[in-house]
């Protein structure tokens with residue numbers, strides 16, 4: 285992690301680049317980021333459609349410095365493990381897999397049951413916190429920058445996503461969203477044109493894929509994130525990975 289003085293300086297110097305970088309395309313953004321932050325930059329992948337595009341771009345730019353991590357919550361779909369395995373074999377790169385703390389999971393399940401997420405929003409958030417957010421914080425604490433597959437038109441909570449941001453929820457490290465201005469069609473055109481492996485659940489009506497108990501297929505025309513935590517009424521549905529301190 286950057287120390288405070290260095291970090292402040294770094295952010296100041298970065299701030300001069302923000303507007304210019306915003307005009308650049310995904311490959312240039314990634315190229316700039318990997319040059320600037322490697323080896324302390326990694327891509328947070330859940331192996332969704334956007335993620336396979338980002339991985340492909342990073343490998344093209346600099347395979348040696350392509351770092352990918354994933355959060356294995358213990359509740360993922362078999363199809364997610366299948367595409368993860370295919371990606372690893374195709375690119376011959378290691379995938380840093382982070383698991384939740386087993387003592388935290390054991391206590392949570394003992395006290396609330398295995399499917400606590402359906403009982404209340406607070407229990408759902410507790411599960412996300414323990415299975416996703418804590419492992420994420422563990423790795424982000426070692427990085428100067430992280431890359432995501434966020435796109436502005438995925439949901440209104442992501443509409444203001446910038447290509448390069450300071451992540452105020454995570455020690456002000458740099459957050460890079462190279463596909464921020466991509467559309468869903470652009471993502472799928474890239475996947476098809478380049479023959480990339482992708483999660484088979486996308487063919488079954490899942491545009492957004494998370495944990496098995498909390499994701500379901502949607503109907504054509506529905507909000508792309510509406511299959512996540514569908515039993516909750518709150519429209520601001522995120523798991524905590526991309527919440528920003530206000």
Ligand code: SF4
Nearest residue numbers: 401411412415495498
């Ligand atoms: S998405 Fe569901 S199963 Fe996964 S961590 Fe969150 S509440 Fe738990």
